[in-house]
Amino acid sequence: DQQVKQNSPSLSVQEGRISILNCDYTNSMFDYFLWYKKYPAEGPTFLISISSIKDKNEDGRFTVFLNKSAKHLSLHIVPSQPGDSAVYFCAASVRNAGNMLTFGGGTRLMVKP
């Protein structure tokens, strides 16, 4: 049973608009969440993270929101650019249990010019 789920396998957005990628988790012990971006034929690269003591973290065009009661997080990209087209993975961990990450299945984002 997947503990981290990304229910949308793909998302298409017009350049300049907002992209919203969603992620749900079931394990209430998770206290640290990350988003990774992956281009074809490359390894994932870290994008942004959030601790469970926060409900929002912002870094330039990227904002991650965490709703602990709903066990839901989302990544907002504003404005979206064609170079943002990639597969996005959310990941979760329990900080005091080492640094193992549990990944979602990924969402392929396509930003159309």
Place this chain on the structure above:
Amino acid sequence: DVKVTQSSRYLVKRTGEKVFLECVQDMDHENMFWYRQDPGLGLRLIYFSYDVKMKEKGDIPEGYSVSREKKERFSLILESASTNQTSMYLCASSLGGGGYEQYFGPGTRLTVT
């Protein structure tokens, strides 16, 4: 910049062959990880290591083994490759403890025929 390198980008092996995938990181990270990535399933943890000569099973260790003789090097071994091990294999490293992002290598696309 953290650099994680993997010995091969593409590999084709026959069923029953022994396969070695090697990963090297240059940032003196304590933790190293091996994942496989399959469509819709995200990244699944095969094995990880938090110190030299230490290893822990991940979610899908069956059919795999690992070796960590030096801090910077983590090898994944397929003792007898099977077609269901055709996948993208990703190595990652991170600082010790919890709450740190993992840095990934470019991946090895392994095909077992």
